[in-house]
Amino acid sequence: MSVAPTHVAVLMGGWANEREVSLMSGNGVADALEMKGYRVTPIDMCRDVAARIAETKPDVVFNALHGVPGEDGSVQGMLDLMGIPYTHSGLATSVIAIDKQLTKQALVPHGIPMPGGRIVASDELYERDPLPRPYVLKPVNEGSSVGVAIITEDSNVGNPIARDAEGPWQEFAELLAEPFIKGRELTTAVIDGVDGPRALGVTELIIETGFYDYEHKYTEGRTQHVCPAQIPPNVAALCEEYAIKAHNILGCHGTSRTDYRWDEEQGEDGLFVLETNTQPGMTPLSLVPEQAKHVGIDYAELVHMIVQEALRVHSPAKTDVQSQEAAHG
Template identity: 35%
Template sequence: MTDSSPSRTVVVLAGGISHEREVSLRSGRRVADSLLQRGHRVIIREPDASLLSYLAETSPDIVWPALHGASGEDGSLRALLDAQGIAYVGSESAASQLAWHKPTAKVIVARAGFATPDSITLPRETFRELGASQVLGGVVAHLGTPLVVKPAMGGSAQGVTVVESPDDLPRAVVDAYTYGETALIERKVLGTEVSVGVVDTGEGPFALPAVEIVPRSGVYSYEARYNAGETQFYTPARLDDRAAAAAADAALGIHVALGLRHISRVDLIIDADGSPWFLEANVLPGLTETSLVPQGILAAGLNLGEVYEALGEAAIRDAA
């Protein structure tokens, strides 16, 4: 620990019942290990029916929600932690809600002056009532192909499909509905896929080096994200200085526009002109051994445990 950081009791929340449970457990263990190495007392807890009473009885110094999916990222748990006056790492409830709903986040980001691919948001009810062929025909006429279809709320690329042909669009939409009631159909922007982590330990947010993503299959799927060897990463990304600066500026601006706090990850496509296009923002980025934000932290010459510790201290200050 640094001289200014006392030993803390930290409850890491991991697991849950979302589709991203296994990723959450891996993220939680990595955070816990890093904090244990810094000398803190760390307890890993599932978000079960006894959680709120447990937190009220034990009064930990910090809660670290490593819960991916709705249970950790839609803002509801964070609102309950606020109600109990518990310090926690990550964005507050309202900002989490905005970022979690991808169509809403895209509107906010576009109004803040950042480019984001044209898209159509398609609830399952509309898909059924107006007829699949009519609806999807209109989508293709407006957006063309290729397209990216994804659940409007979700993470880890679950339910995401790249559509090259209109014939493949109906199945892609149905797959997205497996993970939620609304699909986001987005024009695919060709270019270099990067993720930029943003960290703020109390002195203002700063962008980590961009991580370039090159999946072997050509699609950064769930398997490509979490199976070692399925994706090649370049940290920092192979961008020229102007494009790298534009990516960093966009990530910072989007983090601020969405009202995010402590730690986030902004996913971008850098087009052939070096311009960034916003895809989505993550209020709880993966922190596994193959995740992108830890790669960015290390590429910046920082220590994972020291950064996680500093974020915890920022959470305590913000809750005071």
């Protein structure tokens, strides 16, 4: 008697700023899962998504959403209530990791260096700079470097920032202001397996102009990926150590990706964690598939590993719930 293939609903799209990237990730994931023999149902995130998932009756949901509401705990809480296993991190982890200030509060006490800074009301920026220039302004709860601005002495925004100057202050009521850290862009992916989390290496991102923002991340040719990064072994080891530590402290599952700025003039003391991404992209230009390929894990196998980890993570909880129901039945 043949066993029915595992049914995976791939959740993608949605209405966040990163919709198009999510669709690219989701379609790639769906194709890879079909290659691996899974039964796949793609679902474009909509307001009645709970009803659509209930109708689909998947064994597991592959969360290929980026940004709100797929990365901030909203979808995770919904799926928890529905009792459906899903990939990547859970509710509490998602709530903390998407909030850059909460992430600092979680990681810095454990010895992970991150830039200082504070949350400021956007209206304050029209009166005075919150930090000495140069400094960075970024939304507190967005991914993929959406809405990030670097304010320098030469910035064409005025001093203080003019109300009519284009920037994230026109879109977000509050922003996180951080000191600008000069140096190189580095990133390390982590993947869970039966033996625990594993760092996949370090990639350096060399940008033609500006910084590694949304456009550079998802426009072919705008950023050069050097994998493995040509950096000292001790700095590479520290990147991997911090990435695994952040993955564990935040309670990530499946995959995560930790991003850094490194001022090589300061050696190990110049390495700073910027953020840990709990829903890394899975597009052809994405960093997690690239690092996985470098260590011998092709795209289809990577997706398969993420699904299997989700089933492992959620099976004990599901069994416990079923046991409690039986005891009270």
